[in-house]
Amino acid sequence: MAEQKLFAGAAVRRIRRSNGLTQTAMAEALAVSPSYLNLIERNQRPLTAAILLRLAERFDFDARSLTGATPGGGVEALRRRLADPLFADLNLDKLQLEDWIAAAPDAAEAFARAFDRLSGAGQRQEADAIAAVRAEIERWRNHFADLDAQAEALADELRLANADLYGAIAERLRVKHQLSIRILPVDVLPDRLKRLDLHARQLQLSELLDPASRTFAAASELANLEARAEIDGLVKGADFAERASERFYRRHLTSYFAAALMMPYARFLRACEGTGYDIELLQRRFGAGFEQVAHRLTTLQRVGARGLPFFMLRIDRAGQSSKRYAGASASPLVESDARCPLWRLHTAFDRPGHLVKDMVELEDSTRWFTIARTVQPQAGREGGIRAEFAVGLGIDAQLAAPLAAARGIDLSAGEATPIGLGCRACTRPDCPQRSAPPAGRVLVFNERERGLTPFVWAGE
Template sequence: MADAKLFAGHAVRRLRRQLGLTQAAMAEALDVSASYLNLVERNQRPVSATLLLRLVETYDFDPRALAASEPGGGAEAIRRRLADPIFADLEIDRHQMEEWLAGAPGGAEAFARAYDRIGGGGAAETEPDDAGRQVRREIERWRNHFADLDAAAEALADELRLAAGDLYGAMAERLRVRHQLSVRILPADVMPDRTLRLDLHARQIQLSELLDASARSFALAGRLAEEARGEIDALAKGAGLDRAAERLYRRHLTGYFAAAVMMPYARFLRACEASGYDLELLQRRFGASFSQVAHRLTTLQRVGARGLPFFLIRVDRAGQVSKRYAGASGSPLVEGPGICPLWNIFAGFARPDELLVQLLELEDGSRWFTLAHAVRPQGDRSGLHARFAIGLGLAADNAGGLAVASGQDLAGRAVPAGLGCRACTRPDCPQRSAPPAGRALLLNERESGVTPFGFAGD
């Protein structure tokens, strides 16, 4: 990762145009040739460390903009959109896509925005459609790692640790002293339909007794995100989202900060590496839930101290997706147009106390080591027994050091999975529920196979 070349001509071109400069004028100011700058802007040359330093010194340029402003979220994000069955007959290969991003970044960005706005993305989602897609796209730009937020949370966590050994008690005391907010645990019948309430008149954070210790800590840490208002404001305003999407994005950033206070980056990463990413141990050590630890694993992309590139997806029994984070994994399992029923993420509902492991191989030959575990909402008293299943995973090549992968043959037989039946072209799959999009349906009255949906090849 550290040795990867940085192609970000779109960001350099955008900066030049914002400044109203010609290529010749900018090249002169940066002490490079105009032809070299032209190649950089067309993504035919990477942005070198020397050029990046001159951009920073000459124009007070924020280098994070290079990574955070790729058209459509970058090549992997565009590739996942093009995996939609509606584009199946176009056969756009990686080379064509890279040429498109390099030659017409504005067009690629326009395609991404239009696709997201009209409802592309396949699997149904429970979050507000347009707002949710805008926020997911912004999170994707940053690979769900917000360095400034992590640094602020880590500094706060160190202060709290020095103040007291009990994180919850230290947070409650800080809220009392610095924010004039007391914490009160209320009976469930007093808060029958709420788990948290901020009562500014009484200067109280009111929590339901139904919340467990990890949820209570997360609630207090989220309130302390007020101390990172500057960082959150900068990220939210820089995203250029509409009002509803910005509020949703702020909620994500607040939750990110809360998790980073409970699981400070450096300490959490050391614990991950020392334990082989043992999820049960991490939960106990940091007083966190399975969901909190799983989310945190998708964020470990600090420059110079990267963790393993995990992805996360959360589904209900109907296969509707309510959360998805690709992180740095680039996994098509997260943004695919559907979910393969052969993926054992759904088996978690029948085996809620187990952590299920599985090795998947997709049609492109990529192999993914996955974990699945069922979770239930905190404080639910509806009697409906709501449950979600979390799928957590990473490329099989990166899974060798995981404690849970001990004894697993990561190079052995894998389940041949797809990205949902409409995007999958595997023949003779007994689980198939529909033919792939873009393929003619073949019917033979004299023969039948394991599936009624025979289809034509390429």
């Protein structure tokens, strides 16, 4: 609470109404004046630590839930929805949205739910399940403090037994859980990278996995065995409507624990700050892959020991994203389902294994420093299909100065690529790369002229 102010007026109002209290009655219970409580409910005063403690004591709720209780996900989440071209003619600023949430929190929440439902109409059930999981992950800002703490303690314990993490995990599985690890030829596991054979008490791993992936697979199994209670609690607390969402979320949390075991929080953050977040050095130091390190960078949000707020994307050559985490970045580049082809994230496929840097500027003049590199999750057999993705990391350019990758780059006024959030959401005129007009705009035609793009719209 000392690090940032907590404005949770809508949540306090819900607590009061659910208990059938007037503002006067609740103010008396919290030992504050009714006028002060009114200011809190209107988000004109933050919750102090003392009032938060009284709320928790008198009304029996988890204080951590306040941070996730803002209608519609809060001002920034509502702004992202209102960035849809459908609302392009409306001039809604941050102050108006704050007033809306304070004055009519249920209406703001209803709008958010309706927008999310309509914008996703026609999607497959699996996509809806993934969207629900993404929303839950972002609610936590992809930082699960209890899992991190448990993984860190376990990592310290394993280091005392064996400096080689993979060997230490294998020994722990064997001694404590009577589970051995066996590496099998691809002919034996032709279509699997991992299999748990409980009858033989074996964790069977494919020889296709590289050392980092083998360690991750072994750490994931240890998470299933030793962090089950914590993971079960998080899954239950998410209260998903679909079974598929629960499974996707459980998989994410298991992977989170495995990554935290390989890259323990305090040691990893020190290494990040000491190396300028040099990903290649971090890979070598922690025996991890590029994608594993990139994902871990989005999770560094421990209170009192925060890392830089990165976002991460993983796309294929068609531009489809299979992973995206906003973390604490609040970047619209993650939220958008479409991406601008001018963003050099896509050119990483032209230089496999090389780091591609880019400075981009959105239509609202915000600048983001991004890096990208191709990855191949696992080796393929000769003549077979080998998966390839581009993993991109990004950070607000104003915060990128500590990065080794950003040295020598003018982050504030240097050249930046002007991009949008996909053609349908972008209103930049005369873009030669444009493949579609912006949604919600009226097209105009002039047979006597031809611009850089065939699309011209009213108000341009």
